[in-house]
Amino acid sequence: MGRYLKLTFMSAFFVSLIVAIVLISANRPRILILHSYDPSYVWTRDINVGLERILESKSWIDIRYQYMDGKKHSSKDYQRRAGISARKVIDNMEPDVLIAIDDNAQKYAAMFYTNHPKIKIVFAGINGSVHPYGYDEADNVTGILERKPVRALVELMKTISVSGGSNIHPRAVFLSDESHSTERDANYMETQDWSPAVYQGRVPFRNYEDWKKYVLTADAETDFLLVGGYRKLNRSADDKTKVPSSEVAKWTEENSPVPVIGMNVFNTNDGVMASVGVSPYEQGMVAANMALDLIAEGKTIQDIKVQTSQNYIISLSKSALKKRDIVLPQVFEAFARTTDNYLP
The missing domain is CATH 3.40.50.2300 (Response regulator)
Structure with missing residues (x-):
């Protein structure tokens, strides 16, 4: 019992x-x-x-x-x-x-x-x-x-321009695909104060061939290319296959006559020399x-x-910067290293 x-x-x-x-x-x-x-x-x-x-x-x-x-x-x-x-x-x-x-x-x-x-x-x-x-x-x-960190982008462009003995009023073009996301970014960027830089607006492309043609002659009208959205580029006017983002970024970095700055921190991982993006x-x-x-x-x-958004992240590629003979103040490298965004 x-x-x-x-x-x-x-x-x-x-x-x-x-x-x-x-x-x-x-x-x-x-x-x-x-x-x-x-x-x-x-x-x-x-x-x-x-x-x-x-x-x-x-x-x-x-x-x-x-x-x-x-x-x-x-x-x-x-x-x-x-x-x-x-x-x-x-x-x-x-x-x-x-x-x-x-x-x-x-x-x-x-x-x-x-x-x-x-x-x-x-x-x-x-x-x-x-x-x-x-x-x-x-x-x-x-x-x-x-929201894109415009003032941080301006500071980076100004630093690069001054260190290279270039124009203290650097010109910048936003190069993008035709996605709605990049259009929204452009609408915001148009409303911001870019001084002492000169923001020249967005130049959108549908296909990669036209993108490449523009990049090769970019120095005729601008001092910097700002890139962020390039994942929806068709291979060509006839080939609707999307070009891998890393291919676009690497080619652009290697062939652009002017420095390329990403507006998302991961653009440096794709291949560009430096990026300033909203902190995820x-x-x-x-x-x-x-x-x-x-x-x-x-x-x-x-x-x-x-x-x-108030905070931003910087990412740098040491090898890509070296190829362009760009030397940034140590604080930029320290910032990138702190967030594990400094590439060899």
Whole structure:
């Protein structure tokens, strides 16, 4: 009889424990992190680094990731289907906070939850207006905007020009593909103060052959080429195959008569000599902190104002700089090395 009672009590204890665990898990606050791209994409990978710096120790939160893989599959039909899949995940999980990163995540998924009574949206990586997504009028949305670091780009161009005895008012052209993303970047860049540099605007191309022709004679009209978006260049007017980004960057760096500066930190990995880009770590960290403020601090969306990117990252290629006989102050190299963005 005693043994029977003991087994009964033990069984009841374990059942109670399991029920308690289930209840606790069910009541944990939930964050869904929705990426437009895939985790192997450098920008996405480094945003995750920023997110994890803030969220890694928060085991009391149910945190899940969803990737839409938009860089590898860029067709509108694929994006639409990826958006439907993402919305199914959102509906099933019902997160307290949806962190949506880059424009595809907004366009195909997050915007469908504006003014949702339970789900709060924190965006990151939007390089244009939030108006197309209805975020400017929504009562459940905040986030951090991505804006090109114009003043940092000007400082780098000025430093290179002065050290080389060139014009103290360097001219710069933004060379890009015809993507909407580069168009949004250009619209922002047009509104900024570039002094003492002279910003000459964006020159977009559809195919790689035309891009190469322009690059070869760029010194006739400018002192610097600013590059950022070149992943959607067709091989030629007749060949619609997309040219690998590394091929475009390496060829441009090797053949441009003027220095080439990337506007994303990973452009140096692709092949250009130097890059100044928005910090992906800041995008992730700010978004994560906003989510925590909503979940743990009891703040409302109205308490958390939309922010604009402030931090930037520098990446350098020692060999590419050497080929152009460009010597930068030691602080540039130190900055790049600190963030592990200094290439031999």
